[in-house]
Amino acid sequence: MKNQVLKVHPDDNVIVALTDLPQGTVVKYDDQEYTLIDNVQAKHKFAAKDFEKDDDIIMYGVLVGKAQYHISKGGVLTTKNIHHAANDFTIGDRKTDWNKPDVSKFADRTFYGYPRSDGSVGTANYWLVIPMVFCENRNLEVLEEALITPLGYGRNKMYTNQAQELIKMYKSGQDVSQILNADMPYVEQVPKQERLFPHVDGIKFLVHNGGCGGTRQDAQALCGLLAGYITHPNVAGATVLSLGCQNAQVSILEEEIKKRSPLFDKPYFVLEQQKVGTEAELLSLAIKQTFAGLVLANRNTRQPSPISKICIGLECGGSDGFSGISANPAIGYTSDLLIAAGGSVILAEFPELCGVEQNMSDRCVDTNNAERFSYLMRTYNERAKAVGSGFDMNPSPGNIKDGLITDAIKSAGAAKKGGTSPVVEVLDYPEKVTKPGLNLLCTPGNDVESTTAEVASGANVVLFTTGLGTPTGNPVTPVVKIASNTKLYNKMRDIIDINTGTVIEGEETIEQAGERILDYVIRVASGEIEVSAVRHGQDDFIPWKRGVSL
The missing domain is CATH 3.40.50 (Rossmann fold)
Known part of the structure; x- marks a missing residue:
C-alpha cells in the first residue's frame, strides 16, 4: 500500500484512512501533517481542519454533512459528531461535454450472444414461468419439482453427505453436543447433470407476493415489470399462470408487452386456472406447453455480436x-x-x-x-x-x-x-x-x-x-x-x-x-x-x- 490515507477530491476537508491508524499517529498528505487525536479505523474519515458547530463537511467535492459540535483537526468523524446534509439543486445549464476514454483496445471485440428478432442480444437463454398473482405460487412449486431435475437443471447437492452423516449419528444415539462437534466429511462438488436442452440455460420461476390486494397502480407496475422480463433479451419465452380474478390481469400484461416489443414473437403460453378447471388439468397443460416452448428455445444458439x-x-x-x-x-x-x-x-x-x-x-x-x-x-x-x-x-x-x-x-x-x-x-x-x-x-x-x-x-x-x-x-x-x-x-x-x-x-x-x-x-x-x-x-x-x- 503506497499511502496510509487519501483525500478523494481537492476540495475535501476530510481524509480517508486506508488502514487502521491508532491515536497519536502522525500522517503526511500533500505536504501537510496530521496528528490523529482518535483511533481511526480503515475506511473511516478524520477531520483535515478544525470544525465548529454547523460547519460544512465536504467529501467527493460535495456537501455530505454538518458538524454537530466542535471537531478538532485529526478527530475521527462519527454519527455522533456529524449529521447528514446535502445541497439543494436546481435545473441548471447542460454540462454534457466529457472526455471519452480510449476504446481502441475494444474496437474489434465481440461477444457470443443470443440474437432476438427485436434487435437485442441476450447474454443467456432462459425460459420463464410467471404467476400473475401470489395465489399461483404453489403451482409454480409443483412445476419446478416436475421439470427441473428431470430436464437436467437440478442444483448440485454439495452438502448431502454431511446431512447423511448427521442422520447416521442421530440414529446411533449420539447426543446434541456430539453432533455439534462432529467433523463433517469433505464435501465434493457433484458433477452437473446433462441437460436435455443444451442451449437453454434454465427454467426460472418468478415467484412473488403481488398481483392482488394492493393498489391498481401496484398491479400496473407489476405487469410492467413482468413484461420487462418476458421481453428481455436473455429470455426465450414464457409460461404465464393466472388465477383469473386478480388485479394484475393478463390483458394489462399484454399491453405492457406491446409497449416494450410491438412485434413480440417469442413462444408465450397463458393459462387461467378459473377457466381451465382442476389443478391437475392446469398443471398438465403447463408442463406440456412449457416443454414445447423449451424445444423451440433450444433452437437458439450463440452468435458473434x-x-x-x-x-x-x-x-x-x-x-x-x-x-x-x-x-x-x-x-x-x-x-x-x-x-x-x-x-x-x-x-x-x-x-x-x-x-x-x-x-x-x-x-x-x-x-x-x-x-x-x-x-x-x-x-x-x-x-x-x-x-x-x-x-x-x-x-x-x-x-x-x-x-x-x-x-x-x-x-x-x-x-x-x-x-x-x-x-x-x-x-x-x-x-x-x-x-x-x-x-x-x-x-x-x-x-x-x-x-x-x-x-x-x-x-x-x-x-x-x-x-x-x-x-x-x-x-x-x-x-x-x-x-x-x-x-x-x-x-x-x-x-x-x-x-x-x-x-x-x-x-x-x-x-x-x-x-x-x-x-x-x-x-x-x-x-x-x-x-x-x-x-x-x-x-x-x-x-x-x-x-x-x-
Missing part, C-alpha cells in the same frame, strides 16, 4: 468506506468505456443519489430529462418523509460501521458507478431502456428490488459492488460481484467474482481496473464465465411496490 448490444446495470450493496474510491469508480470507468463503444448503462438507486443531484441533473442531455429527474427525486424523498423516514435514513448499520455515516457520503460514492458520460434518458420504474448511453432509472436503494428493476429495464449483465459481501443474484441476468477490498475478496471467494482492493493497495489504477472489468463482462456475456451468483442459483426477485422503500 457487437459489444454495443451489452446493457450493464450498475448496483451496489453492503457498501463500505472503500466502495466509493475503488469498486464504484472502477465500474464507472467500465461504464464510460462501454458507452464510448456504443453500449447502454443503467444507474439506479435514487435514494443513493442524494447530494449529487445537481451533478446528475446538469449531465442530462436536455432540460426535459433534468426536470423529470428532479421531480422523481423530490417526490420520492417527500413520500419517504411522509411516513417518518427520508433519504437521510438510508445507510444501514453495516454501512455506518464501515465508514458510510451519512447518506450523502454513501451517495457521493455510489454515484461514481455512473462514470462521467452524459445522461441520455431518465426512466421511471419499470420503464425500458431504449437509448445507448447512460440511463437513470428510479428504483429504491434496496439491492434486490433495484437489481430486479434494472433487469426488467433491459440490463443483460449487472455489475454489483460490495464492501461487506452479499450473495444477491437474479433469475435471468448474470450479476458480477465486485469486492471493494482484498480482505473481503479473500474471505468470501465463493460469492465474489472480482477484486478491486488492488486500487486501494496501489497495485492498479481506476482505469486499469475498469478495463479489466469490461474484459470480464465480455467473457461473461459470451457464456465463457459462470459468475458465482449463477453457479449458486441465487435467483433473487422482488418487485417494488411504489410505497416507500429505501
Whole structure:
C-alpha cells in the first residue's frame, strides 16, 4: 500500500484512512501533517481542519454533512459528531461535454450472444414461468419439482453427505453436543447433470407476493415489470399462470408487452386456472406447453455480436468506506468505456443519489430529462418523509460501521458507478431502456428490488459492488460481484467474482481496473464465465411496490 490515507477530491476537508491508524499517529498528505487525536479505523474519515458547530463537511467535492459540535483537526468523524446534509439543486445549464476514454483496445471485440428478432442480444437463454398473482405460487412449486431435475437443471447437492452423516449419528444415539462437534466429511462438488436442452440455460420461476390486494397502480407496475422480463433479451419465452380474478390481469400484461416489443414473437403460453378447471388439468397443460416452448428455445444458439448490444446495470450493496474510491469508480470507468463503444448503462438507486443531484441533473442531455429527474427525486424523498423516514435514513448499520455515516457520503460514492458520460434518458420504474448511453432509472436503494428493476429495464449483465459481501443474484441476468477490498475478496471467494482492493493497495489504477472489468463482462456475456451468483442459483426477485422503500 503506497499511502496510509487519501483525500478523494481537492476540495475535501476530510481524509480517508486506508488502514487502521491508532491515536497519536502522525500522517503526511500533500505536504501537510496530521496528528490523529482518535483511533481511526480503515475506511473511516478524520477531520483535515478544525470544525465548529454547523460547519460544512465536504467529501467527493460535495456537501455530505454538518458538524454537530466542535471537531478538532485529526478527530475521527462519527454519527455522533456529524449529521447528514446535502445541497439543494436546481435545473441548471447542460454540462454534457466529457472526455471519452480510449476504446481502441475494444474496437474489434465481440461477444457470443443470443440474437432476438427485436434487435437485442441476450447474454443467456432462459425460459420463464410467471404467476400473475401470489395465489399461483404453489403451482409454480409443483412445476419446478416436475421439470427441473428431470430436464437436467437440478442444483448440485454439495452438502448431502454431511446431512447423511448427521442422520447416521442421530440414529446411533449420539447426543446434541456430539453432533455439534462432529467433523463433517469433505464435501465434493457433484458433477452437473446433462441437460436435455443444451442451449437453454434454465427454467426460472418468478415467484412473488403481488398481483392482488394492493393498489391498481401496484398491479400496473407489476405487469410492467413482468413484461420487462418476458421481453428481455436473455429470455426465450414464457409460461404465464393466472388465477383469473386478480388485479394484475393478463390483458394489462399484454399491453405492457406491446409497449416494450410491438412485434413480440417469442413462444408465450397463458393459462387461467378459473377457466381451465382442476389443478391437475392446469398443471398438465403447463408442463406440456412449457416443454414445447423449451424445444423451440433450444433452437437458439450463440452468435458473434457487437459489444454495443451489452446493457450493464450498475448496483451496489453492503457498501463500505472503500466502495466509493475503488469498486464504484472502477465500474464507472467500465461504464464510460462501454458507452464510448456504443453500449447502454443503467444507474439506479435514487435514494443513493442524494447530494449529487445537481451533478446528475446538469449531465442530462436536455432540460426535459433534468426536470423529470428532479421531480422523481423530490417526490420520492417527500413520500419517504411522509411516513417518518427520508433519504437521510438510508445507510444501514453495516454501512455506518464501515465508514458510510451519512447518506450523502454513501451517495457521493455510489454515484461514481455512473462514470462521467452524459445522461441520455431518465426512466421511471419499470420503464425500458431504449437509448445507448447512460440511463437513470428510479428504483429504491434496496439491492434486490433495484437489481430486479434494472433487469426488467433491459440490463443483460449487472455489475454489483460490495464492501461487506452479499450473495444477491437474479433469475435471468448474470450479476458480477465486485469486492471493494482484498480482505473481503479473500474471505468470501465463493460469492465474489472480482477484486478491486488492488486500487486501494496501489497495485492498479481506476482505469486499469475498469478495463479489466469490461474484459470480464465480455467473457461473461459470451457464456465463457459462470459468475458465482449463477453457479449458486441465487435467483433473487422482488418487485417494488411504489410505497416507500429505501
